[in-house]
Amino acid sequence: MPIHLLTTALCVTLLLLTGCDAGDTPQLQSRYAEGTVLAAETSADGRHTLISTGPGPVQVWRHGEPEPRYHWYQDESLQDIVLLAISPDGRAAATASEDRVALWSLETGRNLGFYQLNHTLRTLALADEGRSLLLGYQNGEAEHVNLSNGRRLLFLGHEDRINSLDLSANGRYALSASHDGQVILWQTTDAAILARWQHPHSVSLVRLDQDGGYAFSADAQGRGIIRRLPSGEPVASLQVPHRGQTFISARLDPANNRLLTGGTARRLDLWQLDSGQLLDSWRVGLHTRLRPASAMVYGVAFIDRQRLYSISSAGLGETWVLPQREQQP
Known part of the structure; x- marks a missing residue:
């Protein structure tokens, strides 16, 4: 999650709203x-x-529970803790300030290590089980750390600050994007570049499927583009219906x-992955006592074929049920 995102305030009470119909109202x-x-x-x-x-x-928090499962200091x-990441398999997590990272087990809540950084951190990602860590810095460098053997690899392919990055579930492939619009797919074994492409504006988000x-x-x-890897061949451009829409999070x-x-x-x-067609859209909830009365969607998830999940800057975790027509692959 980029550091500069807007934040809001909310109450600690757990509020449950239930319903069985799909639409603009969350099920939970x-x-x-x-x-x-x-x-x-x-x-x-989710x-x-x-x-x-x-x-x-x-x-x-664990979905459906009335109190936090863990409190991590x-x-x-x-x-401030301004960056958070969870491994694709959901077993490990990372929390970070601008110069310090901590790793945690989501299964036990135990700390797995603390790491002091020499550069200002802007974004990070984890591989399955927290086996490796990918760090993106203000100075344009990206660093891959194998947490099993301590091996570090510094990637110097960018000339501007790193805005977003992601790591494949097995930790072998990294996708990094910089403020100058450049996106690069590279191997974490030797920093070899596999593909690169250019956006006309600063890149705010990159994501890999697992x-x-x-x-x-x-x-x-x-402007959002879906590409097939490792070639980087474009598959679809998102047909964004609203001018000025900015993407904050994504899940493939x-x-x-x-x-x-x-x-x-x-x-x-x-969205439909192979065409970029918009299938459905929702507006997440607000804290009505706060101004401006808006929110950004920090994280998204597919719970299953029928249900989606979102967590927003309003501090609301919401479960959405798809209309029947969109539950088919």
Whole structure:
């Protein structure tokens, strides 16, 4: 999650709204946070949600439970926790300030290590089980760390600051994007570049599917492109219906030909992966006492074929049921 994202404040009480009809109303709504929400993230299946509201603790919620499962304190400093990541298999997580990273087990809640950084961190990603860590820095460098053997590899392919990156589930492939619009797919074994492409504007988001077969990249002007990997061949451009839409989060589901994105202005959108066609759209909830009355969707997930999940800057985790026509692959 980029550091500069807008934040809002909410109450700690858990609110559940139930319903059986699909549409604009979520089936389930959970209010997670009190105070300023600096960062939020969810696992690929929506089972776990991380919430940061300042220096700590980071709250770890399990879907459907009325209280946080864990409270994670990164250190005794007053630095805000501004970056969160969860491994594709949902077993490990990372929390980070601008110069310090902590790794955690989502299964036990135990800390797996602390790491002090020499450069200002802007974004990060994890491989399955937290076996490796990918870091993107303000100075344009990207670093892959094999946490099993301590091997570090520095990637110097960018000439501007890293805005977003992602790591394949097996940790072998990295996708990184910089402020100058450049996106690069590279190997973490030797930093060999496999593909690269250019956006006309600064890239705000890149995401891989768990198997590394597809990539999604979006720029600050709301232009989103789906590409097939490792060639980087374009598959589809998103037919964005609203001018100025900015993508904040995304989740690819090639098995069911779907892409789920979260954006500014409360946008949650479901797309057809191979055509870029918009299938459905929702507006996430608000904290009505706060102004401006808007929210950004920090994280999205496919719970199953019928249900979607979103976590927003309003601190609301929401489950959405798809209309029957969109439940087929």
